[in-house]
Amino acid sequence: MELFGAIITLLGAIFLLIASIGLVRMPDVYNRLQVGTKATTLGTILSLIGLAIVIPGWSGKLILLIIFVMMTNPVSSHVLARAAYYIKLPYTSRTVVDKLKVSDKVLNVEMEKRYGLESKTLKVK
Amino acid sequence: MSYLLIISILLGIIMLAMAGIAIYHKSQVVAIIAAGALGLFASVMYLLLSAPDVAMTEAAIGSGLSTIIFFYVLNRIRTTDEKEEQQLKK
């Protein structure tokens, strides 16, 4: 049982290593974010599952941790990528499609129809 | 050579590199993030020195909240600078 848990933890560590290699290897911010999110989420979850197999007494807290990681990690990278898009960080030359532009246009047109021009941005006091 | 010693030497080298980046990098944003990363690696060092309380505090405050307030101030200063540039152009 302990060996099984150790193997799963090792698998998670390998995923984390691949993620860190990809972080250096990828050409622009968006690809790096993708690598850094997907592989690290899986790697962290696998390591935690392995730990839960080795020490069954901790599994309650570890399941909570897994749920927390599954919620926060994709959302934070989504917000980062969105911020990077709107401050116009450059893509690589091989980028072919920009779907956020299209969907933003559609959304803006719809919002203008509904609420008028001001709804494009948020007014904050 | 125990493995703890090797890990602590690696951590020390990374921390010194972070301090160097925080002092000498051209961009202020990178400098602030390097200072936050210095705090994060310091919290791992506290964990090796068997001080988990201090490690938690440093990870939450030294690398989380202080980085955020630095960025608030930096954003404020940058926006006023941009406003003045626009006024000068007019």
Add this chain to the structure above:
Amino acid sequence: MEYVALTVGFIVIMAGLWAIMTRKNIIRIIIGFSIFDTGLHIVMVALAYVKGRTAPILDNTVALDDAVNLIVDPVPQALVLTAIVIGLGVTALMLIFAMKLHREKKTLDIRSFKDLKW
């Protein structure tokens, strides 16, 4: 290990002092101050370390009867705990004053603040 931590702490303190004294931008000076703070905390925690012992938390692995021979020194850790929080407050205060200075002179260069220089 504690020697490594102590050496790193000292060098980080020196780096912070160097940043405070040589940098011209006020934000950089405040960053140097926070680096100095981190170095001091590392030195204090490293001085509290005792070889091969665990954290000062008594549970199943650390018996109550034999705690004196099993744990590290809790007092410097408690002091560092409060020092970190105070460091955040002081940093926030310094940043507010940097912002006010920028509002006065429209610059953050330390060489342009010569009002007290005769």
Add this chain to the structure above:
Amino acid sequence: MKNIFIIIIIAAFGVMLYPLFEDFSGNDELSELASFYAQKENVEKVNSANLVTAVVVTYRGLDTLGEVTILFLAAAIIAFSLRKHSVERDLRRNSEIFKTASKVLIPIIMMVGVYIFMNGHLSPGGGFQGGAVLASAVILMLLAFPNIPFNSKLFAYTESISGLVFVGLAAIGALIGSGYLDNAILPLGTFGELLSAGAIPVIYSFVGLKVGAELSNILNEFQSVQSDN
């Protein structure tokens, strides 16, 4: 030329620090004070599993009081020294994913903060860490919903009531216990349970609330600075 002077100054500082390094031969046993704290009868007097918490709240409780005061002073000076002429400013709309996720996450993060400072006497953690986690929940709220009506009065009242309870419990310890900040005013309980160690969990919870409210106030000031003129 100027740099040489600075190098000399820093080198002098290093020489001042060097004896600390030289005399340090790697501790092999605890200092006298720490071994007093770790002896069995003294641990049972306080009955807190985490010795750092015992030091922070009871033995060195006055330090904590002074620390909280300094933090309060910093927050007060920050609030005083800012003008409040807010103007409207344009922000990007936050995405729906971020808003929904933060609605789910803010209560969880707050719960983690409360857990951390409730269990400060059993596991690593305590008032300062829990307060910082609470403040990070507040900053997530400020980032996700920038035009939410931030109730700073609620935070001010929380902060002052927690401070009053902290000082009041300490004074009760001086009245009916054996000294200021004595924790034996409540039943000590059995070692290692949640409701043990007398007044330590209560005091530390209020310290956590106070620190969280103060840090949230500081962060809200910084946020409101973004839109003043």
